[in-house]
Structure formats: structure tokens, C-alpha cells
Amino acid sequence: MxxxxxxxxxxxxxxxxxxxxxxxxxxxxxxxxxxxxxxxxxxxxxxxxxxxxxxxxxxxxxxxxxxxxxxxxxxxxxxxxxxxxxxxxxxxxxxxxxxxxxxxxxxxxxxxxxxxxxxxxxxxxxxxxxxxxxxxxxxxxxxxxxxxxxxxxxxxxxxxxxxxxxxxxxxxxxxxxxxxxxxxxxxxxxxxxILPSGKAAPAAAAPAVPDNGAAAEAETDVVNVAAVEPADNAADNASEPAKEEPAGPPPAWIVQPGGRIGFSVGNDGETISGSFSKWTAKIVMDPDHPESADIAVTIDMASASVGDAYKDGMLPGDEFFGTAAHPTATFAAKGAEATGPGRYRANGTLTLKGVSKPQTIRFTLSGADATRKVSGSATVARAAFGVGNGDSSAGLAPQVAVTFAFTARRKP
Structure with missing residues (x-):
């Protein structure tokens, strides 16, 4: 045949x-x-x-x-x-x-x-x-x-x-x-x-949290927080002795190489996590007098990566960061307040994709003298900035958890 x-x-x-x-x-x-x-x-x-x-x-x-x-x-x-x-x-x-x-x-x-x-x-x-x-x-x-x-x-x-x-x-x-x-x-x-079976439960790593603003005051710190603040923290702070006035202008701090700004968001039961490889920060602050803080952070949005070539190719597009028209995002805050020993909160303004909204960050300082380690977190309501505005974003959680950690040295 x-x-x-x-x-x-x-x-x-x-x-x-x-x-x-x-x-x-x-x-x-x-x-x-x-x-x-x-x-x-x-x-x-x-x-x-x-x-x-x-x-x-x-x-x-x-x-x-x-x-x-x-x-x-x-x-x-x-x-x-x-x-x-x-x-x-x-x-x-x-x-x-x-x-x-x-x-x-x-x-x-x-x-x-x-x-x-x-x-x-x-x-x-x-x-x-x-x-x-x-x-x-x-x-x-x-x-x-x-x-x-x-x-x-x-x-x-x-x-x-x-x-x-x-x-x-x-x-x-x-x-x-x-x-x-x-x-x-x-x-x-x-x-x-290989098809996913059923609809998984929401990811524990990206819980639903309140929107930014007054309700965000109740959110729990995400990074390097050993315990929740006591309920009577405000009363404890009020009973502390009055602090001395600063002796001079607050010191400026230089961010050292090796720091990280990361983000994570729930995605239909999974969690997408990534980071920005290019960013700068200008920080002026006396830790003993946090009201002196002047914080300015600039992030190169095109440097975002989630470790997946497909998704990384989507991030610069208009559905997400729109980097062609808005290459950077900024956070600026004047003043901060102590929420506990070595712990602070700063209310500032986040500008992302051409939209400016109030934004709260929480951070901790450790170390002493000329070197301090900084770690903290924020929760960003992505829809307010037009991030994830297309069909492929339907499964994304409404809040994005942002974390940061770096070392800063006091400028001589």
C-alpha cells in the first residue's frame, strides 16, 4: 500500500x-x-x-x-x-x-x-x-x-x-x-x-483595605511592623513630656544604593507583585521633630516590572501607567507625625498618570546617628488614577499595596 x-x-x-x-x-x-x-x-x-x-x-x-x-x-x-x-x-x-x-x-x-x-x-x-x-x-x-x-x-x-x-x-x-x-x-x-479549576478565594497577600483619606488612618502597616499600635496610643503620646525645639535646620538624608519600592495587587485569587528599578528620593527630616519633614519621591514608571515579559510589556500602555504621556509618578509631603517609637505617618500628594490625589504613607526608622534604615507602606486606590482601566484588568483588586525599604545616610 x-x-x-x-x-x-x-x-x-x-x-x-x-x-x-x-x-x-x-x-x-x-x-x-x-x-x-x-x-x-x-x-x-x-x-x-x-x-x-x-x-x-x-x-x-x-x-x-x-x-x-x-x-x-x-x-x-x-x-x-x-x-x-x-x-x-x-x-x-x-x-x-x-x-x-x-x-x-x-x-x-x-x-x-x-x-x-x-x-x-x-x-x-x-x-x-x-x-x-x-x-x-x-x-x-x-x-x-x-x-x-x-x-x-x-x-x-x-x-x-x-x-x-x-x-x-x-x-x-x-x-x-x-x-x-x-x-x-x-x-x-x-x-x-491546565485550565484553572473554579474561582480561587481572594489572595491573603492583597486584602481589601479602606480607600485613601480619613478612612486610611485605620490601615495596618504592611512592612517591618512588629505589633499593632495600642488603642490608647494617642493618650500615651499626649502624656509624654513636651519635646525640645530643634536646635537648627532639619538634616538632609541621602538614599543609599540597594533600596526597593515594590507593589502588589490581587488578581482573581492570585497576587501580582513587582517593583520599580529606577526612583529617587529627597528627604529632609529630624526624626525627633517629624513636623520638619520634607519628602519628595520620583519614580520612573517605565522601570516597573513584575518579572513576566508579557505583563511587563503591558504596564507602559495607556491601560496601566501610560508612560508615553506620564513617564514619572511623584509623592510629596510636608511634615509628618509620630505614631509610636520610631514610627511615623506622612500625609502628602501622589501624582500618577497626570492625576493628583491625597495619599498617606506609614514608615518606620531604625538605627541611630548618621545612618537610618527606612521601611514603610501605603495603599493606593488604582481606579482614582486611571490605572487598570481596560478589559484585561477586570480581575484586579481595587487597592494596590506599595512597600518601600532603603538605607539613608545623613548628609554632612
């Missing part, structure tokens, strides 16, 4: 398994929202892999000898139409998916399997709707063609017993005739298995 070439056979079964994986994942993505971010990247990567393998298969089909047709008449015409339709499906599904991503309002970067950047197609935004509808329609047509293809193979092998299926098996082996079709089941089961 004439068989397809070994290359054509290998491509046939590899593509079939990948298609089964794609269908299993694709059906599950719609209900995942932001929790399916990584699966979307896998879905795109496997889709482009199918596109490339299909192009290779077309070249092989045109250059390698193929077995002759097995049937004429309407059965042969139907079989030929199904084959042509399957090729159109293997090309059309990834191409419409690529067009869908390229025309989306939120430009999510694609790194194929986390390595190779995939550029967006130069299509107008108006093409997004037809790409989205076309992608879904082609998927269902592909399922129908797939079932017809399998039904035809079973008809020949079980009913007609003409051994036609052996043309797509590299050797006449009972093990192979079971193993190779089982690859499709493996692909489908794998796709279903």
Missing part, C-alpha cells in the same frame, strides 16, 4: 494533537478573565506553531508523492472538500487569532513560548470585530470538519475494511494505530487539565 511520506505523517499527527489542545484551551479561556493571562499566551504561541507547521505541510504535500485517490463520486468529492476545509481551518484559525490580538484596544505583547516576539499585524482597529467573530466561527467549522474527517477514517477502516488508514501510519502496527490517534486525546486532556 502506498503511504504518505514520513514527514507528512509526522506533521499530520502533531498538528492534530495541537489542534485538540487549542480547542480545549480556547473553550475555557472565555470564562477565566485575567486569570487566563498565561493561557492566552500559550494559546497564541501554539496557534502560530500550527500556522507554521501547516505551511510546511503544504510544501510537503506539493513536493512529495501522495497516494492516489481512494474513491470517486460524491464520496470522493466530500472527502476532498473536507481536506481542503481542514487546510483552510489550520490557516484561518491562527491568522484570525493573530488579527484579533493585533487590533485589540489593549495591545498585549506576544512572546512565542516566552522567547520570540511576535509583531502585530498592520490592521485597522475596525477589523477587530470581524477578526473576533471570524475566529470563533472558524473554530466551530473546524470542529465539524474534524468530526467528518474522523468519521470518514472510521468508515473506511471499520465498515469498508480497505485499510485506508494505514496510509497515514508509518508502519502496519496495531500499537501505532492506537497510539497515534490517542495523541489527539492527550492534547485535549492536557488543554483541559
Amino acid at each position: 502506498h503511504r504518505y511520506s514520513r514527514t507528512a505523517i509526522a506533521l499530520h499527527w502533531i498538528i492534530a494533537a495541537l489542534l485538540a489542545f487549542q480547542l480545549a484551551v480556547g473553550w475555557g479561556l472565555e470564562d477565566l478573565g485575567a486569570r487566563g493571562f498565561h493561557l492566552y499566551q500559550w494559546h497564541k504561541s501554539v496557534g502560530i506553531a500550527i500556522l507554521l507547521l501547516t505551511l510546511v505541510r503544504i510544501v510537503v504535500r506539493m513536493t512529495k508523492p501522495r497516494p492516489p485517490k481512494s474513491e470517486d463520486g460524491w464520496q470522493g468529492a466530500l472527502a476532498n472538500a473536507v481536506h481542503v476545509g481542514l487546510y483552510a481551518f489550520m490557516l484561518g484559525a491562527p491568522l484570525t487569532g493573530w488579527a484579533l490580538v493585533s487590533t485589540a484596544r489593549v495591545k498585549v505583547p506576544t512572546l512565542l513560548f516566552g522567547v520570540l516576539p511576535l509583531p502585530h499585524l498592520p490592521l485597522p482597529a475596525g477589523a477587530h470585530e470581524w477578526a473576533e467573530n471570524g475566529h470563533g466561527l472558524i473554530a466551530w467549522i473546524g470542529v465539524a470538519l474534524f468530526l467528518l474527517h474522523v468519521a470518514g477514517a472510521l468508515r473506511h477502516h471499520v465498515l469498508m475494511r480497505d485499510g485506508l488508514i494505514w496510509r497515514m501510519i508509518p508502519a502496519r502496527s496495531a500499537a501505532l494505530i492506537l497510539l497515534l490517534p490517542a495523541l489527539m486525546l492527550v492534547g485535549f486532556v492536557t488543554g483541559r487539565a
